[in-house]
Amino acid sequence: KNEVEQSPQNLTAQEGEFITINCSYSVGISALHWLQQHPGGGIVSLFMLSSGKKKHGRLIATINIQEKHSSLHITASHPRDSAVYICAAPVKGAQKLVFGQGTRLTINP
């Protein structure tokens, strides 16, 4: 079992739909990262959070430390949101990240 698990692995939705991607982890972490990787390969860091909730534009990330679970939400989804979304956690006491398998999101117009 991976230390960081994401679901679903693939998600296809229509433009405008509300999207939720889930991440569960078994390691002790100091913070959790949500990353976005576009088809060209470049990775963008969306959020780093250690508690509660963060919002940036149409993106919202939440984390429940007790349940070891985080979610990434996209409101009013758009085809340009199509990408692979990856959650990653630094193992406590270390800087290196443990990555989830990624969720491939496709938003159809």
Added chain:
Amino acid sequence: GAVVSQHPSRVICKSGTSVKIECRSLDFQATTMFWYRQFPKQSLMLMATSNEGSKATYEQGVEKDKFLINHASLTLSTLTVTSAHPEDSSFYICSASILRGGSGDTQYFGPGTRLTVL
């Protein structure tokens, strides 16, 4: 926000040659840089962690003589793939970290370098 660049973005080389990839933090000093590789439709795999002025720490199974890492300054790390072979073809990504302590350190990712070995 913090920017990390990689050069080149894409390289095609012949088998047996060596290829150098640069990773630069453009507007901050990175205490630590990380090198990852990614095969198609797979997640990132950490290859090594490098701190400025010291030897890189390689992950298990990564050959340090094959993948040479030099971290000469707080803004530059290089990965050299020596005697490249087709199986080294992959997407190589670096990230740079600012050590803040406290609740966690943010890693800023470079755009990646796609290496194709013929």
